[in-house]
Amino acid sequence: MAEHLVYFDALTEPVRVPTGTLLAEAARMAGLEIGQPCGGQGRCGRCTVQVLEGNVRRRSTLRLSAEDVAQGFALACQTVVEGDCRVSIPPQEKIERRLTTDRTVSEITVPPGYNYELDQTIHRVHLSLSPPSLEDQTDDLSRLLTALKQQAGFTSVSTPLPILRKLGEALRAGDWNVTAILDVHDLFDGRYIEERLVDLLPGRVPQEEPIWGAAIDIGTTTVTVWLVNLLTGQVEAQASEYNGQIARGEDVISRIVYASKNGGAAEMRNLVLDTINQLLATVCQRYNVRKKDWESKASPEQIVKATIAGNSTMMHLFLGIPASSIRLSPYITAVNHVPLLSGQEVGLNINPLGIVDCLPGVASYVGSDITAGVLASGMDDTNRLTLFMDVGTNGEIVLGSNDWLVACACSAGPAFEGAGVYCGMRATRGAIEEVWINGETYEPTYRVIGGGKPSGICGSGLISLLAEMFMTGVIDKAGNLNTQLGINRIREGEYGLEYVIAWGEETQTGKDITITHVDIDNLLRAKGAIYAGYSVLADSVGVPLEMIEQMLIGGSFGKYINVEKAIQIGLLPDMPWEKFQFLGNTSVRGAYYALLDHRARARIKEIATRMTYIELSADNSFYEAFMSALFLPHTDLNRFPSIAQALKSPASAG
């Protein structure tokens, strides 16, 4: 048999191998280690190498784009040597970025053209007042209002009591130089302009000093806060935490039930306020640690405007408005369009007069998290038929384009946010965010956010784990763990059958990280509800899924989603991967845009008005669709041709 020389760029000496040797094998013979988490089955793409020159034959290029192949990239486990060749092994991080399946959250950038002067409702003006004297006996307020009119052009400023209380001191402490912060809101479509004095600071605040705002998303499971400098539009710090209400029920219905009990509403309100106030402190702290001693610091009391998105139930509970009618037919909210409120009224630890702007929702089960999400996704402004889904505790789904928008909501549970799962956690440091299972040994390999030892598994990790367990046969299509594989990772645990992802010695806590059969059932139900939601929604307007031109996915399950795996478990429809885009937390992003730009805020209102809500419980088609989606990937395999193909001919067959 012919022999060939393989030169690896990391080594000086070539290795001599017979024709037909796998590149992975050649590398091993040369003493190089190429990671093969999937067990050399051509499934994971982690063994990608670049063939710089020479003769090789690729048995499978499943992981690689045509462009990659043209550049010489090849899977070491699927490529055989057929002549002398020169091979480069790229660093692991580079490989991961090359993979065609991963959709990373798009970066947060300040909206192009953001202009504080033109877009912002918050204005900061410096005023120089002429000091009073025995001759000029004008009172402080009139003096201020005159200055506001003459020097800044504000003609009808309202001055709440707290401003009057600090007025005298502020003017005198700055020696009649004062900085006023106002909120100017165009109410009722230009028929009435409200100018409200929010704060009065002595002296001249330097021009470049930040003006603080906050974008807040109150999720059923996760609450997110962004600290924003309204002057530049820059997001300066972010923080998320589980909603403190979780302990009182995992879904909106149980929260409403709890809140309807004696004292429940006040308790729920305080729980979420505590969570948000804590997060406000955290973002300020995160900003401050980056600052030098002499630079000015941020504190929650300086936040003069907070824009809030959340589903209708969360909004009601946050504001202490009874929510029980949301739960009962005909499912009516107390309020969809909340008027502007102040920090003090609401109970947020921001500037007491700081503006609290709760974004408008559509219906009981389509709140401002989704109207804000639609804005963030831009789907209301495109002529491409778009499906946007916010994969959260409530899966909200919107279909349409600039012409029309229909929306529905379905209850998915908190599993994709890492809650309600035995070893689940939020997508933060220490969370397993991706898992590969070797198809022969059933041994897992995982990647942890921030490197280091894992302490749990987050939403994207769970999606990836479920897909891997399914594709390798660790679970069957109904999600039952296969006890006949004869591996010690599948065992009877405290909560029934489970699969061990990481042994105690590998983890931060020293305890095994496992996924139980109850978790698997929860995940199946979550993905089944989402699939059923969008397929019934599309059906109800007569749009076949194939016609959808782009799929935009929002959710807080991690910083990226592996589209292929999400398809394998039947969470996403079987479509070309390039149709998918992952937007991360769209709700807080929408709130952020509305915080910055009053036109974006107006657009959310318009979206809320335009959107048609479809009630899934109106007939039994949702239930039917849900039952058929409670299977991997789906009871009707014809809907997932690529998975049918993959199951029929695993790449390991060559």
Next chain:
Amino acid sequence: MPVEIPKDKWPGSVRKVTLGATTAEGGTRGKTVTVGGESSLPFLHFESETPCRPAVAIEIRDRRPDDWSPLLIETWEEVIDDPAKWAKAAEEAGADLIQLTLSLTDKNGNPNTPEAAVANVKAVLAATSLPLIVFGPGQAEMDNALIVPVAEAAKGERLLLGICEDKNYRTIVATAMANGHLVNARTPMDVNLAKQLNILISDMGLPTDRIIMDPTTGALGYGIEYGFSVMERLRLAALQGDAMTQSPMLVTPGFEAWKTKESKVGDGVPEAWGDWLKRAIHWETLTAMTLLESGADILVLRHPESVRRVKAAIEELMTPA
């Protein structure tokens, strides 16, 4: 004016499945029973031929049942303590198939044992020449413990084995594959669940012509509409070409009808309900007939009079107008 009857032409058909194996085929049965093969909705002879007639099985127990209606006990009294004799009597009563249910416990309340189960199945096989359906007590663990040794002891007989459900299908299917039997895939009244279990079983490699679907149902007045609708939709899916719904269907109207108050209780019921025995038999017969019209291929009954009536009805239904 001539009226043209509209005819549906379906792309799919129900699979033919044969229960039992003769000596030549590796078993000991005097005859085999083949069900399925329909390529139209039930009994629409003008659309297509119905190649196999629906089969009637009689349910017997491995011991005197504790919870059966006194009417049934009375009917089978002479044979009820001997499953072999009971099987023989059932064959004489006109059954096409015998369905033996293994009890959870023996008559003293001790757990049933694999040895007893095997002995009873062998005795029944020896007493009748009909193909045999064997169901465990319906608790996944106990079903596995009893059905596996039975399957091994009766290797090659093409028994129909149950209860094979979502949670224990692996064990039952594996033993059916190893020993040449069939499985009865039972799911709780849902089209998707029925299809899903069929997929899971096929994924293990059991040939599809060895799977019977048991979609479960309710008795007349106890949710039969729902059961009917599930079966009808399964059959429509099969005819439309969905391979994973094309298994013949087994239902247990005897079990369902005889647990209703109307059949089980004779005392303290309104007088207008009429004669107890007549009522109970009507109940079982009407439940069975309804399910027959929704596409049932195997009906498991309990009372010999119901068997006579249902068989007579099948005879009529099978005769083209």
